[in-house]
Amino acid sequence: MITLNKIQQVLNDTRRESVEEMAQEAARVTRQNFGRTISLYAPLYLSNYCSSHCTYCGFHALNKIKRIKLTPDEMRREMVPIHAQGIRNILMLTGESYKHTPIEYLKDAVRTAGDFFQGIALEVHPMQAQEYKELFAAGVDGITVYQETYDRRRYADVHLSGYKKDYDFRYGTPQRAAEGGMRQIVLGILLGLSETAPDLLALYEHLRSMERSYPGVEYAVSFPRLRTIKEKEFVRCDVDDTTFIKIICLTRILFGRVGINLSTREAPQLRNNLLELGITRMSAGSNTSVGGYSLLDKDEQDPQFDIKDDRSVADVVALLKKRNFDPIFTDWRRIENCS
Amino acid sequence: MFNDMPLVIAGKTFNSRFLLGTGKFKNKSDLAESIVASGAEIVTVALRRVDLDRHEDNILKHIPKNITLLTNTSGARNAQEAVRIARLAKASGCGPWVKIEVINDSKYLLPDNQETVKATQILAAEGFVVLPYISPDLYTARALVKAGAATVMPLGSLIGSNQGLKTKELIQILINEIDLPIVVDAGIGAPSQAAEAMEMGAAAVLANTAIATAEQPAVLARAFALAVEAGRMAYLSGLPRQTSVANASSPLTGFLYDNAQ
Numbered sequence: 001m002i003t004l005n006k007i008q009q010v011l012n013d014t015r016r017e018s019v020e021e022m023a024q025e026a027a028r029v030t031r032q033n034f035g036r037t038i039s040l041y042a043p044l045y046l047s048n049y050c051s052s053h054c055t056y057c058g059f060h061a062l063n064k065i066k067r068i069k070l071t072p073d074e075m076r077r078e079m080v081p082i083h084a085q086g087i088r089n090i091l092m093l094t095g096e097s098y099k100h101t102p103i104e105y106l107k108d109a110v111r112t113a114g115d116f117f118q119g120i121a122l123e124v125h126p127m128q129a130q131e132y133k134e135l136f137a138a139g140v141d142g143i144t145v146y147q148e149t150y151d152r153r154r155y156a157d158v159h160l161s162g163y164k165k166d167y168d169f170r171y172g173t174p175q176r177a178a179e180g181g182m183r184q185i186v187l188g189i190l191l192g193l194s195e196t197a198p199d200l201l202a203l204y205e206h207l208r209s210m211e212r213s214y215p216g217v218e219y220a221v222s223f224p225r226l227r228t229i230k231e232k233e234f235v236r237c238d239v240d241d242t243t244f245i246k247i248i249c250l251t252r253i254l255f256g257r258v259g260i261n262l263s264t265r266e267a268p269q270l271r272n273n274l275l276e277l278g279i280t281r282m283s284a285g286s287n288t289s290v291g292g293y294s295l296l297d298k299d300e301q302d303p304q305f306d307i308k309d310d311r312s313v314a315d316v317v318a319l320l321k322k323r324n325f326d327p328i329f330t331d332w333r334r335i336e337n338c339s
Numbered sequence: 340m341f342n343d344m345p346l347v348i349a350g351k352t353f354n355s356r357f358l359l360g361t362g363k364f365k366n367k368s369d370l371a372e373s374i375v376a377s378g379a380e381i382v383t384v385a386l387r388r389v390d391l392d393r394h395e396d397n398i399l400k401h402i403p404k405n406i407t408l409l410t411n412t413s414g415a416r417n418a419q420e421a422v423r424i425a426r427l428a429k430a431s432g433c434g435p436w437v438k439i440e441v442i443n444d445s446k447y448l449l450p451d452n453q454e455t456v457k458a459t460q461i462l463a464a465e466g467f468v469v470l471p472y473i474s475p476d477l478y479t480a481r482a483l484v485k486a487g488a489a490t491v492m493p494l495g496s497l498i499g500s501n502q503g504l505k506t507k508e509l510i511q512i513l514i515n516e517i518d519l520p521i522v523v524d525a526g527i528g529a530p531s532q533a534a535e536a537m538e539m540g541a542a543a544v545l546a547n548t549a550i551a552t553a554e555q556p557a558v559l560a561r562a563f564a565l566a567v568e569a570g571r572m573a574y575l576s577g578l579p580r581q582t583s584v585a586n587a588s589s590p591l592t593g594f595l596y597d598n599a600q
Contacts, residue, residue, distance in 0.1 A: 002423070031552050032499055032548065034363065034499075034550065035362065035363020035364065035365065035367035035552050036363070036364075036552075037362075037363060037364075037365075037550050048384045069391060088390060118390075127448065165367070183414070183416070202442035209443075211446055215443065215444040215445060215446060216416045216442075216445065218442060218447060219445065236527075256444055257445060324365045324366065325365060326364060326365055326366055326367070327396070328388065328389055329390055329396065330387065330389065330390035331387055331388065332387045332414060333386050333387050333389070333424065333427060335420060335423040335424060335427060336423060
């Protein structure tokens with residue numbers, strides 16, 4: 001049983017030898033469960049329309065950025081270069097807007113993606129179980145939804161308006177996605193937004209309860225670290241690299257078979273070193289702006305967050321091979337989904 | 340001195356009784372070398388990992404042509420999904436040999452025996468050569484025989500756990516009672532464990548994680564091949580059973596012969 005005390009103890013223990021000891025154990029568990037393989041995926045931002053006001057996000061409703069929503073033809077133009085780089089797992093994202101990106105829009109995107117990709121996941125506004133069922137039937141296999149923080153008070157402080165203000169509806173999203181038949185569900189917290197230890201404990205409890213209720217789902221977690229967005233600062237509790245590494249290792253030791261994702265928010269050198277410690281999936285060659293792969297020039301783009309690792313897929317693959325990892329492009333072959 | 344029958348599965352004969360899985364290898368050359376070193380003639384591949392249009396990294400390119408490809412349905416959570424994956428594999432040119440893997444528990448990765456039987460019925464009727472992966476259970480194995488399975492593949496212990504034959508007694512029952520080749524799959528973490536399964540009378544052994552994650556995979560692959568052969572020879576030799584106490588020659592019935600002297 002993991003407790004708040006235990007997590008705090010781990011995070012406070014900065015002795016070099018205990019960090020190394022954890023890393024060794026995490027590496028061992030990862031190799032046994034996943035071998036030396038790393039799955040690759042790319043994010044594709046479909047729309048930045050958003051009706052929620054989350055103070056830390058570059059897409060929030062009041063932010064004066066150029067709002068764009070890709071048409072199916074534009075999606076296709078964005079998908080071509082991603083596919084050409086070898087990527088077969090796509091994570092399609094939108095801001096949270098039922099009005100601008102309703103389920104029919106998402107289904108169109110999924111159908112379009114079906115021409116290029118084998119694994120299709122969405123990170124969009126939370127929905128009802130019936131809607132997840134429809135999306136699953138349309139070809140979606142995975143849902144990513146972060147609670148951001150499990151601290152209700154802080155949650156209310158940073159989610160000022162819109163659907164996302166409803167903590168409980170968001171908390172129930174993984175459950176509804178599982179009810180809808182999804183194969184993969186990714187949970188996460190936005191590190192830095194709130195106190196780390198209680199958030200981590202609540203995430204672990206959420207994950208455990210999902211594992212018990214929906215054992216057939218493949219779970220993964222993600223630990224995006226809050227970054228500045230075009231120079232604005234929202235960080236409450238800074239998570240340094242050592243703490244970040246301990247979080248990854250602790251998660252791996254507690255959840256041997258759960259995937260751990262790492263995005264291009266992190267710098268190349270840290271990403272390289274984290275490969276050994278528990279990471280199983282990485283995004284590569286990412287662009288976090290709507291239209292960023294082929295439609296807009298760099299100076300026209302408004303990213304959701306600034307990426308720190310802008311290496312191409314080919315560069316990441318070369319690095320993985322050099323470090324004795326097998327890059328996995330295909331981890332699923334699409335079959336007709338029906339529940 | 341050592342005459343063995345070849346392993347026969349669905350009418351096809353194999354000289355090797357070792358099957359190799361292809362997951363978790365750090366690169367394709369380790370995999371290719373391990374296949375050769377193991378002498379395996381049947382190799383399993385997860386369809387979910389096959390990308391037909393990526394030439395350089397297409398796993399199928401690293402498997403020699405003379406090897407029988409056994410596509411597994413990894414990722415299937417029920418019979419329907421396993422059937423769809425098997426059909427897709429066949430349509431993609433992977434052939435009709437399929438290892439049914441239906442797993443609806445991502446933590447323990449234990450197979451769902453009931454759904455496995457259902458998938459076996461459907462696919463065997465469609466002409467697939469079906470090698471179902473199960474938790475060792477006599478009733479399931481009997482149902483699989485009826486369903487038209489080509490082998491029964493009971494797990495030794497949890498996938499990837501290297502724990503060996505935790506289910507030994509249940510596997511022994513299958514070996515004794517089921518008239519299909521019993522291929523021990525999953526959890527076999529060392530050559531000694533593979534030898535032990537063969538000594539019990541298993542028809543063959545499948546391993547993957549132990550070899551794929553070894554520092555020198557091809558060396559361990561060879562060690563597994565030798566262990567499987569040694570275990571098989573021991574089984575055919577009429578290996579004396581183990582006992583827990585010393586055995587005097589005839590302490591209980593010796594008196595019968597005392598009078599005759």
